[in-house]
Amino acid sequence: MSTVPRIVILGAGYGGVLTALRLQKELNYNEANVTLVNKHDYHYITTHLHMPAAGTDNPENARVSISKLIDEFKIDFVKSTVVQIKPQEGKVVLEDGTLSYDYLVIGLGGESETFGIPGLKEYAMNIRSINSVRLIREHIEYQFAKFKREPERKDYLTFIVGGAGFTGIEFIGELADRIPELCKEFDVDPALVKIYNIEAAPTALPGFDPELVEYAMQVLTNKGVTFKIATAIKECMPDGVILADGETIKASTVIWTGGIRGNHLVEQAGFEAMRGRVKVDPQLRAPGYDNVFIIGDCSLIFNDQGRPFPPTAQIAMQQGITTASNLVAAIRNQPLKEFKPSIKGTVASLGKGEAIGVVGSRKLKGGTAAMMKKIIDMRYLYIIGGIPLVLKKGKF
Ligand code: FAD
Ligand code: NAD
Numbered sequence: 001m002s003t004v005p006r007i008v009i010l011g012a013g014y015g016g017v018l019t020a021l022r023l024q025k026e027l028n029y030n031e032a033n034v035t036l037v038n039k040h041d042y043h044y045i046t047t048h049l050h051m052p053a054a055g056t057d058n059p060e061n062a063r064v065s066i067s068k069l070i071d072e073f074k075i076d077f078v079k080s081t082v083v084q085i086k087p088q089e090g091k092v093v094l095e096d097g098t099l100s101y102d103y104l105v106i107g108l109g110g111e112s113e114t115f116g117i118p119g120l121k122e123y124a125m126n127i128r129s130i131n132s133v134r135l136i137r138e139h140i141e142y143q144f145a146k147f148k149r150e151p152e153r154k155d156y157l158t159f160i161v162g163g164a165g166f167t168g169i170e171f172i173g174e175l176a177d178r179i180p181e182l183c184k185e186f187d188v189d190p191a192l193v194k195i196y197n198i199e200a201a202p203t204a205l206p207g208f209d210p211e212l213v214e215y216a217m218q219v220l221t222n223k224g225v226t227f228k229i230a231t232a233i234k235e236c237m238p239d240g241v242i243l244a245d246g247e248t249i250k251a252s253t254v255i256w257t258g259g260i261r262g263n264h265l266v267e268q269a270g271f272e273a274m275r276g277r278v279k280v281d282p283q284l285r286a287p288g289y290d291n292v293f294i295i296g297d298c299s300l301i302f303n304d305q306g307r308p309f310p311p312t313a314q315i316a317m318q319q320g321i322t323t324a325s326n327l328v329a330a331i332r333n334q335p336l337k338e339f340k341p342s343i344k345g346t347v348a349s350l351g352k353g354e355a356i357g358v359v360g361s362r363k364l365k366g367g368t369a370a371m372m373k374k375i376i377d378m379r380y381l382y383i384i385g386g387i388p389l390v391l392k393k394g395k396f
Contacts, residue, residue, distance in 0.1 A: 005032045005331050008092060008101035010082050011263075012038035012066050013046070014313040015296030016107035017384055018320025019327075024074040026328045034074065035099060037092070039081040041066055043384075044130050045393070046109075047313050047377065050167065053133035053255075054174035055140060055182075056352070061393055063130050069384055082108065085269035087289050103291045103327055107320070110260035110297030110311055113275060117258075119236035120162075124256035127167055136255060140178075143252055144186040157193045158251035160241055162233045163258035164199035165206075166348045169216060171257060172197050173351030176223035195225045196249060198241070200232035200258075208346070212356040215365050219350045233258070260311060262298040274300060277311070282338040284323055293326065295319035301341065315341050317383070347373045 007023065009016050020036045027034070042063040051057035066077055084093040085106065092099045112128060114120040125136050140159070147156040159175060161168045176195060183190045197204070197220070204227060205213045217227060232244040240250040262276025271278045271286050277300040278286055284299065286292040296316035301309050309315055318341055326336040347357030347369055355369035364372055374395055381389045 004030060005102040006100065007032050007034045007103045007105070007327055008099050009034070009036045009105040009107065010085070010092065011107035011109055011296070012036055012043045012077075013107055013109045013296060014316035015109075015320040015323075016105065017043050017066075017069060018317045019105050019107065019295070019324045020070050020075050021384065022321050022324030023327060024071050026324060027074070027331075032103075032327075032331055033076070035076045035078055035101075036066070036070065037078045037080055037082060037094065037099070038066060039079070040130070041077075041079045042130070043069060045377075045380070046128075047380070049127050049129075049133050050171040050174050050349075052130075053127045053136040053171055054178045055137045056174045056178050057395075059130050059134055059137070061395075062133070064385060064389065064393065068389075082265060085265055087269055087271070087286070087292055090291075101291075103330065104293070105323055105327070106263075106266060106286075106292065106294045106298055107296045107316070108263035108265060108298055111263060111276065112256060113259040113261040114256065115259070117233060117235065119238075120233075120254075120256050120258075123236045123238050124162065124254040126256055127171055139253060140175075141182065144182050144188060146252075147188060148186055153252075154192060154194075155239060155250040155252050157188065158240075158249065158253070159193070159195045160249060160251045160254045161195070161197045162236075162241070162254060162256045164197050164201075164204035164227070164229070165257060165259070166346070168197060168199075168255075168257035169205060169220070170349050171255065172220060172225055173223070173349055173354065176220060176225055177351040179224065190224075193224070194251075196228060196251075197225055198228045198231055198233055198243065200230070200244075202230045204229060205348075209356075209358055209363060212358070212363060212365060216348070216350055216356050219354050223351065260297060262300075266294065266298050283326055283336040284319055284339050291330075293323045295323055301339070309341060309343075312346075313380070314344065317380075318342065347376055349373050 044063045048062040052059040080094040112126040143156040161172050235242040267273045278294045279300045284293045297311040322339045345359035349355045355373045357364040357369040378394045
């Protein structure tokens with residue numbers, strides 16, 4: 001180990017940014033060299049991406065320049081793409097060089113999980129990054145423009161969202177709000193537009209409070225969404241989907257929100273993983289590697305009943321904070337802390353002014369839940385960028 005330990009953080013998402021911010025606060029001068037690597041020079045606020053995807057918000061509002069978040073006198077930022085992690089050699093290969101580390105933090109986030117369903121990778125779009133949501137937004141507008149030239153092609157106005165988890169539900173709420181605007185802009189009869197949300201499980205938002213699920217489905221149905229529940233997508237084609245019950249729906253837009261997995265680089269590095277997520281030890285380290293911490297959507301942690309926690313921003317942030325203090329402890333030869341998630345609740349938006357949520361033991365719906373969602377979003381902006389970021393990117 002070099003005299004000054006080298007800490008490398010991969011990914012400037014919720015976990016990586018929180019790790020970096022905490023390290024810059026807790027480390028003393030020259031106690032460690034910290035490098036943060038991310039493929040873009042901005043951090044994206046994943047929890048806002050459903051809005052720019054549908055076109056109800058500008059993608060600019062869902063990203064923040066990394067140089068505005070971190071103190072570059074304390075943290076070296078490297079804009080590059082990680083192509084390989086070599087834990088046995090203590091090295092990370094980037095598209096344009098190699099970094100050696102003494103301590104590594106992997107926070108590369110999740111990727112879309114297609115479960116091997118034919119055609120999804122090729123023909124469906126995902127809500128995962130600024131680039132992916134810009135594509136969805138442009139694609140949707142283009143379908144309206146194309147329909148005006150080929151009015152017999154009703155499939156241009158049919159929109160399929162595969163999966164009614166939180167991502168699917170939040171996106172479809174925004175899409176249903178955007179459609180009337182697009183109909184007006186392109187002089188299209190709203191009755192011609194079809195929006196389907198297709199869910200394999202026996203209910204939308206499986207595992208969530210049934211009364212709130214019912215409320216969400218009612219709100220979205222009133223906005224024009226057709227649910228097909230307990231119906232899996234079996235195949236995706238360039239012009240639609242085939243469902244498990246044999247039905248084919250013709251559509252030129254399929255958005256897949258059917259689940260996520262950890263980053264493929266984690267598996268390729270040789271860590272034992274389940275769908276790209278590594279079961280980390282209580283201190284968030286990879287099995288067999290005391291100097292490698294894995295956080296956020298690439299990590300797998302379990303509750304007291306032995307069930308995996310869902311991958312959320314909430315957990316990724318808390319893991320970032322624990323990892324930073326464990327890195328400081330490791331450098332100072334002090335004992336490491338166990339990670340204990342503190343789940344505050346879940347709030348999901350259903351489009352403008354509508355949401356559902358459980359916060360503590362309270363169930364929220366409608367305007368109150370929508371207000372809570374705004375508060376949660378602003379709290380995050382405050383944590384990473386203080387009042388200036390809240391004023392710049394917050395939605396009041
Ligand atoms: P991410 O935040 O995904 O960050 C990963 C980072 O790594 C990114 O900056 C990416 O560019 C970078 N990266 C990836 N690969 C490479 C590479 N090869 N080289 C360099 N950099 C790379 N959770 C909640 O708790 N509340 C919510 O309201 C909520 N809403 C959501 C809404 C949507 C639409 C979506 C999609 C997810 C939502 N989530 C929510 C889940 C939450 O966003 C994730 O759990 C969280 O982002 C995970 O954080 P992370 O740090 O693991 O990774
Ligand atoms: P998810 O795994 O939570 O939901 C995917 C849904 O797709 C499931 O309901 C699943 O049954 C369904 N599905 C799977 N295969 C299917 C098929 N073949 N056909 C039809 N449906 C199918 O994924 P997500 O919604 O992207 O969420 C990912 C993570 O992000 C979760 O942990 C979630 O809690 C979190 N998240 C949270 C919020 C929030 O708190 N507001 C918002 C978005 C995402």
